Amino acid sequence: MIRFIAILLLSLAFTANAVPVVTRYRSPKNPERRVREKTTLIVLHTTEAPAKGSLRHLSERGECHYCVTEDGTVYQIVDRYRVAFHAGTSMWNGKPDVDEFSVGIECVGYHDKTMPLAQLLAIRELVKELQKIYSIPDKCVVTHSQVAYGEPNRWQKKKHRGRKRCGMLFAMPSVRRILGLKERQKSDPDVKARRLVVGDKLLSNVLYGKTDTMRRAYDSVKLSSGQGKTVATPPPKRPTASFSYVPQTIRELRALGFESIGSVSKDSLPYKIAGDDWNAPDTFYTIRSRVIPGNVLNDKHVEDGMNVWRKSKR
Numbered sequence: 001m002i003r004f005i006a007i008l009l010l011s012l013a014f015t016a017n018a019v020p021v022v023t024r025y026r027s028p029k030n031p032e033r034r035v036r037e038k039t040t041l042i043v044l045h046t047t048e049a050p051a052k053g054s055l056r057h058l059s060e061r062g063e064c065h066y067c068v069t070e071d072g073t074v075y076q077i078v079d080r081y082r083v084a085f086h087a088g089t090s091m092w093n094g095k096p097d098v099d100e101f102s103v104g105i106e107c108v109g110y111h112d113k114t115m116p117l118a119q120l121l122a123i124r125e126l127v128k129e130l131q132k133i134y135s136i137p138d139k140c141v142v143t144h145s146q147v148a149y150g151e152p153n154r155w156q157k158k159k160h161r162g163r164k165r166c167g168m169l170f171a172m173p174s175v176r177r178i179l180g181l182k183e184r185q186k187s188d189p190d191v192k193a194r195r196l197v198v199g200d201k202l203l204s205n206v207l208y209g210k211t212d213t214m215r216r217a218y219d220s221v222k223l224s225s226g227q228g229k230t231v232a233t234p235p236p237k238r239p240t241a242s243f244s245y246v247p248q249t250i251r252e253l254r255a256l257g258f259e260s261i262g263s264v265s266k267d268s269l270p271y272k273i274a275g276d277d278w279n280a281p282d283t284f285y286t287i288r289s290r291v292i293p294g295n296v297l298n299d300k301h302v303e304d305g306m307n308v309w310r311k312s313k314r
């Protein structure tokens, strides 16, 4: 009985207290941002870069409302009720410019990597609070990759989903379970209505298919019911390549045992050549004697004729 009362008091404390935020990186752009008229989505992002630089950039440019670091600290960047520029070229359910009707949360980490449990639990509490404030259902907590789209380009003749993989992991059932989200989007409303085409099949599979590549890593994480406290050990880290040295020349790549495994073209995009490793730090791309590691490759870099390099298995 005492235990029951303790749990009850603890849950009351949780509902009464807002998630504590740190304002050290509050954006100087706040005064010039107008108040958002409506809020129907929560958009989760991954910074794809370490905390310090990310916080500085996000703050300078006013690019999100909150940023959650690995230790679970929640930084407030743009005031929750103002417009933050986090979604870029975006559309959801036929409505363009997702910034106009969403709250954006940047999570320090990478779209295809596990996150520390402390961080996931902080995201969970923040999301829960925002859902309550704006009456947002679980399925409207989405990822940047779900709402971003690309204009026609040399690779893709039509407007397409798949401009970004940002926040991809937050669409996975295993991760959503930890975040306390019971429902997810079952399909892409804009692809369904033919406003967009699928531009990244792997992404589409992760977002809406059965691909849950991180399920095993997260299966060992069990949350005790209710209190947002955990009784389990942190999720085991997915084995990741730790390649920090960037070779400067093709000659050096060869000397280090890398071999070219393909050349990028319209029909052979990086993920087709290197699979899930397309953006790994130990996958390299070369073009006009430049060497670009996979983990920094973005849309702007991808060019016809780029060579893809992986460590030779021999």
Ligand SMILES: [Zn+2]
Pocket: 044, 045, 046, 086, 144, 166, 167
């Ligand atoms: Zn993003």
